[in-house]
Amino acid sequence: MSDSKVRIDREGPLAxxxxxxxxxxxxxRAMFDALLAALDELDADPPRALLLRAVGKVWxxxxxxxxxxxxxxxxGAQLWTDLFELIHRVEDLPYPTIFAAHGLCLxxxxxxxxxxxxxxxxESAKFGLVEIVVGLTPSMGGPQRLAERAGPARAREVIFTGELFTAATFEAWNVVxxxxxxxxxASEAEAFALRLANGPTKAHHATKQIIRMQIAGGARAADDITPQVSGELFATEDLKGAVQSFLTQGPGKATYEGR
Known part of the structure; x- marks a missing residue:
């Protein structure tokens, strides 16, 4: 991308x-537009995983x-409606997305x-939803998505207090x-993301679909879509090749191409 606010690099199957x-x-607004343009670029040439990071002392x-x-x-309502396009497009990407946070991430x-x-x-990262400093509540999906991970009471605590929380605390709360x-x-985050990018991409997408349905409608709703979503994997080259690899070489030897 030519926009200086956001750039996309490739490391094999990883964007x-x-x-x-x-x-x-x-x-x-310029950052918002740059991020949407980046997603357009990824849609045109999809990777098999995406790592999101930032440069500088803070995220x-x-x-x-x-x-x-x-x-x-x-x-204001229209602004939030527009911004949800960004969050929803990231959530709907058909491959793993990994966010690497350092410094302050507000x-x-x-x-x-x-x-x-x-x-x-x-280790030194700190997180906060500090919108109370301008009399606002987080409105790009933060409250509801934080509640998914940490529970409603913790989400309220983070937002009501406007305090900063350490990486260790957020890890204990199942956010990190x-x-x-x-x-x-930097090297560990990239290596982790690259490992996922080299995995069975279509199976990862199936996992995302099943878990998203569980969040939306519960375990039985996820059960309802699993036969089709998972059943379709038997047509993939990755599954066919991995089964044969398992039968001839044992577990852990398969490689994947994302097909």
Missing amino acids: ILTVAAPPVNLFD TGGVDVHEFDGLTPQT TWGLELALGCDLLLAA NRVYPDAEF
């Missing part, structure tokens, strides 16, 4: 989306508050992270999946 808007990667310091100045209830950054499948954090030492964080 790496990097936010680069110094000094603190604030969110504004993001939050939103450029100028974006809120002068909004009315009607224009407001929109954390809400975007919660729209990803997995959240990795550097894994915490890595700061010095190795």
Whole structure:
């Protein structure tokens, strides 16, 4: 991509989306447009996994508050409607999405992270939904997605207090999946994401569909779609090849092409 706020790099089957808007990667309309353009690029040439990261001392310091100045209830509601397009498109990507958080990860950054499948954090990372400083509640899906992971009471605590929370605390609350030492964080996050990118991509998509249905409608609703979603995997080259690999070489020897 040519836009300086967001770039996409490739490492084999892995796409790496990097936010680069110094000094603190604030969110504004230009950032929103750049992220949507990045998703268009990924749709045109899909990877097998996506790693989202940012450059600088912090992942993001939050939103450029100028974006809120002068909004009315009607224009504010339209803003959030527009922003949900970004979150929903990330959630609907048919391959694993991994968010790598370092430094401060506030407001929109954390809400975007919660729209990803997995959240990795550097040891010193801190997280916050601090919208109360402008009399607002997080409105890019943060409350509901945080409640999915940590439970409603913890979500209320994070948002009502506007406090910052450590990577260790968020890991204990099931918000963060894994915490890595700061010095190795970038390499560990990329290696982890690359491992998923080299996996059975269509099976990963099936897993995402089943879990999303469980969140929306419960276990029985997920049961209802599993036969078709999982059954279709028997037509994939990855499953056929992995079965033969297992039968001839034993477990753990199969490689995958995402087909």
